Amino acid sequence: MRKLAFHEQKLLKKTNFLEFKHGKxxxxxxxxxxxxxxxxxxxxxxxxxxxxxxxxxxxxxxxxxxxxxxxxxxxxxxxxxxxxxxxxxxxxxxxxxxxxxxxxCRRRLATVMMKLKMAEHHKEAVTYIEQGHVRVGPEVVTDPAFLVTRNMEDFITWVDSSKIKKRVMEYNDALDDYDAMA
Known part of the structure; x- marks a missing residue:
């Protein structure tokens, strides 16, 4: 790449490419x-x-x-x-x-998880989903782009083998001794 001219360097200093808005x-x-x-x-x-x-x-x-x-x-x-x-x-x-x-986008699984208070942030919810901690009904979902309908919204839970589910149950004093042994 050629060396930039003085006026080109000045223009580059004035332009913020990270927040550059172009058209639509x-x-x-x-x-x-x-x-x-x-x-x-x-x-x-x-x-x-x-x-x-x-x-x-x-x-x-x-x-x-x-x-x-x-x-x-x-x-x-x-x-x-x-x-x-x-x-x-x-x-x-x-x-x-x-x-x-x-x-x-509000119907994506990560956003619905935030609404249900299963995660605080989108990034956290996406991580949980990609790691396989979340299931919708009987099926484990690993795609954060999964669209959740109104009927499916009630069936979003943690996977049974998830450590997150165990932590939540411990916190709520709902963990059974039998479950702790397994």
């Missing part, structure tokens, strides 16, 4: 950092889903309000998004229109 990418960076998205593709996938839902909503809005197909399609879309936990109510299409990548 700063939103992606903020969401990626806040929810600890390891894969950049996750953001793109969630963004693609949001765009598809918004297109679907626009198509539905163009139909006649009394059309039975519109009513059925609207109910199906609202039910699906509500059961996924992405929207808070099934009342109107306005919630679907304002759908964002953050609403999908």
């Amino acid at each position: 990418g700063h939103r992606e960076g903020n969401v990626t950092q806040r929810y600890r998205l390891v894969e950049r593709d996750d953001y793109k996938k969630y963004n693609g889903i949001c765009l598809m839902v918004q297109k679907q909503v626009n198509i539905i809005k163009q139909m006649d309000p009394r059309d039975p197909f519109r009513i059925e399609t609207t109910d199906m879309l609202l039910d699906k998004l509500y059961n996924m936990g992405v929207i808070s109510t099934k009342k109107s299409l306005l919630k679907c229109e304002k759908l964002s990548v953050s609403s999908f």
Whole structure:
């Protein structure tokens, strides 16, 4: 690489590349950092889903309000998004229109673990998940990008052989002597 000219060096000193905002990418960076998205593709996938839902909503809005197909399609879309936990109510299409990548990120396993007070920080939750300490229902989940629906939220627990589970039970004085021997 050639030696930089004096004016080029001065420009580089004035520019902070760590916090450099360019076009639309700063939103992606903020969401990626806040929810600890390891894969950049996750953001793109969630963004693609949001765009598809918004297109679907626009198509539905163009139909006649009394059309039975519109009513059925609207109910199906609202039910699906509500059961996924992405929207808070099934009342109107306005919630679907304002759908964002953050609403999908809030349903990731690491974020739900923080909400359930199983971990204090995203980094800690991601570590627990990747190390195999967490199960959803009967299956151990090692992918922090796992999306948790409203129904699955109640079945998030520690793996039986996890040392974290033993520590929590010790702290709560719920550890059985038989479990301590095993």
